[in-house]
Amino acid sequence: MSSFLKYVIALCIFSVVAGMANEPPGFVEGHLKIISGKEVELADGNAPAIMAENYARYPLVILSQGEKKEIARVTADGNGNYRTALPPGDYVLDVQARARGHVRAKPQRFTVVSNQTVRVDMNIDTGVR
Numbered sequence: 001m002s003s004f005l006k007y008v009i010a011l012c013i014f015s016v017v018a019g020m021a022n023e024p025p026g027f028v029e030g031h032l033k034i035i036s037g038k039e040v041e042l043a044d045g046n047a048p049a050i051m052a053e054n055y056a057r058y059p060l061v062i063l064s065q066g067e068k069k070e071i072a073r074v075t076a077d078g079n080g081n082y083r084t085a086l087p088p089g090d091y092v093l094d095v096q097a098r099a100r101g102h103v104r105a106k107p108q109r110f111t112v113v114s115n116q117t118v119r120v121d122m123n124i125d126t127g128v129r
Contacts, residue, residue, distance in 0.1 A: 026112035028093070029083035030120040032076040034058065055080055058095055058103065058124055065090040065109060086112045093120050102126060 034054055055076040062072040062084070073096065076082045094107040104125040110118050 023088055024114045025085040025087055026114050027083060027085050027117040028062070028091070028110060028112060028120055029081070029117055030093075030122060032058065032060065032080045032082060033121070033123045034080075035123055035125045060122060061094050061096045062086065063092045063094060065092055068092070083117075088112050088114045093122060095122070095124055 032055060055078065059073050059075045060082065061070055062074065063069060064071055071091065072084055072086065074082045074084045090109070090111050092107050092109050095103055095105045105122060108120045108122060110120045112118055
């Protein structure tokens with residue numbers, strides 16, 4: 001095989017591999033809902049609003065599905081919403097605070113596709129009774 005042909009083949013392989021690495025990201029977004037079993041009522045009879053500080057206490061982690069490596073952390077805004085960009089692939093959304101022992105949440109599997117947004121909502125039971 002001529003060296004020119006080897007060069008062309010190598011260039012084609014490099015272009016394909018480099019093109020895959022430069023694939024545009026996708027997005028994951030959702031809503032974090034904090035559930036507490038503790039019945040709390042304000043003087044006016046309404047339940048208290050979840051404050052932004054409450055969301056900050058429960059950061060979410062995005063793990064690779066296969067290796068369970070941490071890929072990213074995201075904190076919901078003051079309304080409980082979050083959004084982040086990720087490379088295309090399969091992931092798991094979980095709660096970082098699980099180690100505290102009193103947080104219950106079901107890990108959510110999801111797939112990110114280039115230039116698309118996937119919605120993954122998360123409910124967290126704080127176990128406060």
